[in-house]
Amino acid sequence: MIQFFNMLLIGIGAGSIYALMAIAMVLVWRSTRVINFAQAGMALLSTYIGFELVQKTGNFWIALPLAMVLGALFSALVEILLIRTLIKHSTSGPVAGIVPIIATLGLLGLIRACIGMIWGNQDIQIQPPLSKVGFKIGEETIALSPMNLLVLLAVLGMVVILGFIFQKTSLGLSLRASAYSPEIAQLAGIRVGAIRTIGWAIAGAAGAAAGLLQTVNGTGAVSPDSLEFSLLLTFGFIAAVIGGLESLPGAVLGAVVLGLVLAVVQIYISGTLVFIVAFALLLLVLLVRPQGFIGVKAGRRA
Amino acid sequence: MLKKHPLVGFALFGVVLFLLSNRVDELRVFQGATVAIYVIAIASIILLTGYSGQVSLGHGALLAIGGYAAALARIHWGAPVWLTFCIAVLAAALGGYLLGLAAARLSGPYLAGTTLALAIGLPSIANQFPLFGGEQGLLYDIGMPPASLGEDFTQYKWYFWISSLAALISIYWLRNVMNSRYGRNWKAVRGNDVAAELAGINVGRNKVLAFTVSAGLAGLAGALLAMTISTVSPGAFPLALSFSLATGAVLSGVTTLGGVMIGAVTLVAIPEIVDTVVHRFETSENIANNLPGLLVSTLLILTVLFVPNGPVEQMRARHEKRAKR
Numbered sequence: 001m002i003q004f005f006n007m008l009l010i011g012i013g014a015g016s017i018y019a020l021m022a023i024a025m026v027l028v029w030r031s032t033r034v035i036n037f038a039q040a041g042m043a044l045l046s047t048y049i050g051f052e053l054v055q056k057t058g059n060f061w062i063a064l065p066l067a068m069v070l071g072a073l074f075s076a077l078v079e080i081l082l083i084r085t086l087i088k089h090s091t092s093g094p095v096a097g098i099v100p101i102i103a104t105l106g107l108l109g110l111i112r113a114c115i116g117m118i119w120g121n122q123d124i125q126i127q128p129p130l131s132k133v134g135f136k137i138g139e140e141t142i143a144l145s146p147m148n149l150l151v152l153l154a155v156l157g158m159v160v161i162l163g164f165i166f167q168k169t170s171l172g173l174s175l176r177a178s179a180y181s182p183e184i185a186q187l188a189g190i191r192v193g194a195i196r197t198i199g200w201a202i203a204g205a206a207g208a209a210a211g212l213l214q215t216v217n218g219t220g221a222v223s224p225d226s227l228e229f230s231l232l233l234t235f236g237f238i239a240a241v242i243g244g245l246e247s248l249p250g251a252v253l254g255a256v257v258l259g260l261v262l263a264v265v266q267i268y269i270s271g272t273l274v275f276i277v278a279f280a281l282l283l284l285v286l287l288v289r290p291q292g293f294i295g296v297k298a299g300r301r302a
Numbered sequence: 303m304l305k306k307h308p309l310v311g312f313a314l315f316g317v318v319l320f321l322l323s324n325r326v327d328e329l330r331v332f333q334g335a336t337v338a339i340y341v342i343a344i345a346s347i348i349l350l351t352g353y354s355g356q357v358s359l360g361h362g363a364l365l366a367i368g369g370y371a372a373a374l375a376r377i378h379w380g381a382p383v384w385l386t387f388c389i390a391v392l393a394a395a396l397g398g399y400l401l402g403l404a405a406a407r408l409s410g411p412y413l414a415g416t417t418l419a420l421a422i423g424l425p426s427i428a429n430q431f432p433l434f435g436g437e438q439g440l441l442y443d444i445g446m447p448p449a450s451l452g453e454d455f456t457q458y459k460w461y462f463w464i465s466s467l468a469a470l471i472s473i474y475w476l477r478n479v480m481n482s483r484y485g486r487n488w489k490a491v492r493g494n495d496v497a498a499e500l501a502g503i504n505v506g507r508n509k510v511l512a513f514t515v516s517a518g519l520a521g522l523a524g525a526l527l528a529m530t531i532s533t534v535s536p537g538a539f540p541l542a543l544s545f546s547l548a549t550g551a552v553l554s555g556v557t558t559l560g561g562v563m564i565g566a567v568t569l570v571a572i573p574e575i576v577d578t579v580v581h582r583f584e585t586s587e588n589i590a591n592n593l594p595g596l597l598v599s600t601l602l603i604l605t606v607l608f609v610p611n612g613p614v615e616q617m618r619a620r621h622e623k624r625a626k627r
Contacts, residue, residue, distance in 0.1 A: 035411035037359075037418070082603070089607055098357040101414045102552050102606045105359065105545065109599030116592035230541060234422050237415045272430050275423035282419055283404050290407065 006143035007263045013148050015259020016155040017217065020210035021236025022243060022251035023162065024203035029245055030179035031199030032083055034100040039207050040233035041111035042078070046071035046208030047215050047222055048115055051126050060129035064212055068205040075204020076197045082107065083200070084193075108233075112224045123221040126212075151213050158209060159252055162202070166248065175199055210236070235262075238278050242285040244292025253293050312474045319466050323459055332458045332530070333570050338465035339526045340550055340566035342472050346519035347551035348559060349476060350512055352492070356405060360417030361520050362544035363424040368394040368521025369528035369539065370434060373442035383444045387468070390525035391518045398517020402510040421544045425536035439535025442528045465526050472519060477559060479515070488512050549602050555612010564613060572597050 021039065028036040036042075050067035054060055086103055130150055134141040166172035177185040178192045179199075186192050214232060215222045222229075235258060243254025258278065265277045285292065323331055343365060351357045358364075371393030372386040381389065401420070405413050428434040447460035479485050487508050490498040495505045528534040550565030572594050580590040609616045 035415060037414070085607060089610075096610075098351060098414075098556070099606050099610050101357055101359075101411055102548065103603055105548065106599045106602035106606065109545065109595050110603065113592040113595035113599060116595070117589050120588045121591060230422050234415075234419045238419060241412065241415060270430060272426045275419070275426045277423075279416075279419040279423040282416060286408060286412065286416065287404055 002140050002142070003267065007267050008260070009143045009148070010266070011260035011263030012256060013144070013152060013217070013259070014262065015239075015256035016152050017210055017214045018232075018235045018239045018258055019252045019255035020155060020158065020206045020213070021232050022239035022255045023159070023248055024206040024210070025236055025240035026243075026245060026248055026251045027199050027203040027206070029240070031175070031196045032079070032087075034083060034104065035237070036203070037101060037104040037233070037237075038078070038107035038111060039104075039203070039236060040211075040229050041108040042071065042075055042204060043207040043211030043232055044222070044224065044229050045074065045111050045115060046204070047126075047211035048119055048124070050208070050212045051124050051222075054126055060127075060216070064209065067212055068208045071208025071211075072201040072205040075207070076201040078107065078204075079197050079200035083196075115224045119224075121224055123223045123226070126215050126220050126222070128216040128220055147217060151217050154209070154213065158206065159248075162206075162248060171198070234275070235278060238282045242282060242292055244294045246292075247294045250292055250294035257293070308477065309474065312470050316466065316470050320463075323462050323466075328456060328458050331456070331462045333574070335458065335462040335465040335526075335530055337563075337566045337570050338462070338469040339523050339530070340547070340569055341469045341562050342519055342526070343523035343547050344550040344554055344565045345473060345476055345559060345562050346516045346523065347547055348554060348556050348562060349519065350516040351551060352556040352558065356408075356509065356513070357414050357548070358417040358516075359414050359548055360419075360421030360424075360544050361547050362539045362541065363417070363421045364394050364398055364517045364520035365524030365527060365543065365547075366424055366428075366534070366536075366539035367397045367517075368524030369442070369534040370428070370440070370524075371521065372525035372528060373440040373534045374433075376442055376444075377440060383464075386444075387522060387525050390521045392521075394521020394524065395514050395518035398520070399510065399514040401517070402513025405513055406506045406509040418541075418544075421541055425539065428536045435535070437536065439533050439538065441532065442525075442534055443532055444529050461530050464529065468522060468526060472522065473559065473562065476519070480559065484508075484511065546598070549598055552602060552605055553612070555609075555615045557611050557615050558618075561612050561614035568601070569598075 021043070024039050024043075025036065028034060028039070046067050049070050050063050053063035053066050057063055057066075082103060083100075086100060128147050130146040132145045132147045134143055134145050135149075136142070164172075166175065174185070174190045174195050175198070177188065177190055178195045182192050185195075210232060211229075235255075239255035239258045240251050241254070242258065243250030243252070245251075258281065261281055262274045262278060265271075265274055319334070323334065326334075343361060346364075347358060347361055368390035372390040375381040375386045375389045376383075401417070404416070408416060428439070429436055434440065444464075447455050447457065451460075480488075487498070487503050490501065490503055491505050491508050498508075499505050524539070528538065531538060546569055550569045552565070553568050554561040554563075554565035576590070576593045576597065579585075580593065585593075605612075611619070
């Protein structure tokens with residue numbers, strides 16, 4: 001019983017961080033129709049910046065929002081410098097579809113190389129701001145520490161804020177309109193270019209939060225070659241795709257489902273199999289329900 | 303004459319390579335073998351991307367299937383070397399067929415992400431089941447070069463001969479496939495899949511076929527790669543390999559086979575160039591370790607921005623424009 005309960009906690013905890021990555025993927029996809037394979041690289045960069053800020057300020061809670069702001073700025077810069085150039089140069093023909101994929105892949109490599117040059121390829125350590133010893137219910141220690149709880153609450157808070165922005169503000173309306181149909185949005189007086197940049201910026205902030213929280217929630221160690229980031233890269237993508245790639249609630253749902261499935265595998269079968277199980281889950285969803293959990297068929301045409 | 307009889311061209315190129323291999327030193331011979339292997343692997347990506355409009359970021363996984371299949375056949379059945387290569391091709395092609403069944407229904411970024419997830423996931427299988435030898439991997443020993451080649455015939459030269467021959471045969475074969483019915487079907491699907499369907503081409507089946515053939519070639523490259531390092535292990539097929547191969551394909555130009563050498567040579571030359579630079583300027587270790595990645599990534603972004611079709615296609619287009627004028 002307690003094992004099952006712990007499994008749920010671990011699954012949801014891991015899923016909440018994938019959710020941030022998945023949200024970042026969805027935001028970028030909706031604003032520019034690009035799957036940003038550099039998302040994990042950008043999150044990694046923000047994590048390193050967060051690490052520097054923790055060193056300078058000595059306080060994780062000041063470093064996190066600052067890193068998110070810088071992550072957003074960097075992401076906006078990428079959109080303006082790289083993605084806009086890409087769209088301007090866009091060619092028709094067989095390679096048109098793969099150009100953004102390759103470009104973001106190149107960016108991923110570039111970011112990793114730059115991080116390695118500045119900080120080296122060894123692990124850096126970020127101290128978790130809260131205790132990582134699990135709460136106790138009676139005699140049993142459960143798989144939920146103050147740190148885990150805080151991560152959960154932080155992610156939940158961000159999802160709620162994002163949901164509010166998207167549903168209740170005029171900025172959210174513009175974001176949704178330009179995702180739905182750029183031309184019509186433009187005719188309605190929305191500055192689609194600026195809105196796209198904002199979509200990327202929000203994604204950058206979400207990615208930065210995911211990177212930092214994942215790091216302090218896990219071992220606290222991070223390096224350009226670390227497993228954590230191939231994890232964020234693939235699981236964010238998988239969560240976004242099985243959630244439908246178009247919708248934010250879908251991304252969160254996909255991430256939690258992924259987190260739970262992987263927790264089951266990790267606890268009852270073997271920890272080394274998580275990647276291949278995640279792949280199998282992705283393949284299964286794409287074959288059985290290609291529009292994702294939440295999503296309409298027409299939206300899948302890339 | 304070469305235009306009319308490509309086989310003569312390929313044979314001549316083979317002879318040149320053979321003569322060269324006797325002239326240069328060991329390191330260059332080894333690098334030559336690596337170039338030949340990359341040529342096969344990159345050609346397999348070009349086949350997939352350029353002729354069927356799909357992109358795979360996980361070709362390292364297919365190389366791994368080939369490498370492991372060859373090693374297992376060698377260890378458990380004691381199969382002769384040429385047979386292990388055939389088994390590698392078949393095993394990877396089977397894997398590619400299964401992946402292709404799913405891939406035919408996926409477009410652009412979905413396929414890229416799915417293959418990426420495969421490349422990250424597959425090594426974990428090797429760690430899970432003892433059959434694959436865990437982190438250490440399996441031994442894959444093709445034995446000494448035949449004694450008839452002489453006393454001072456080195457192991458590396460043997461590798462180089464095998465890889466180059468495999469590469470020449472693969473490219474020649476692929477070139478013919480491209481000019482066959484299948485190649486034309488693939489080009490039609492790439493150009494406009496709706497129109498292709500209306501013309502009576504089974505789009506789904508052709509995509510699966512392209513994926514299968516591409517995977518088979520990748521399997522051959524994987525077995526050859528395993529041969530040059532004598533082992534197969536999860537570490538020999540990292541994600542970085544998949545990314546390098548995709549990079550090589552883009553640098554070569556994904557629409558034609560003509561530039562396939564460009565990508566392969568670049569991938570092998572960059573570490574070499576970096577080495578020289580690092581020795582000249584005595585840079586710090588961090589910079590030395592990451593300079594190759596920086597160069598490759600920058601090159602990749604610049605290529606995709608300015609010559610997305612690759613240098614060969616770009617030159618051909620310019621040539622045609624001038625000819626028209």
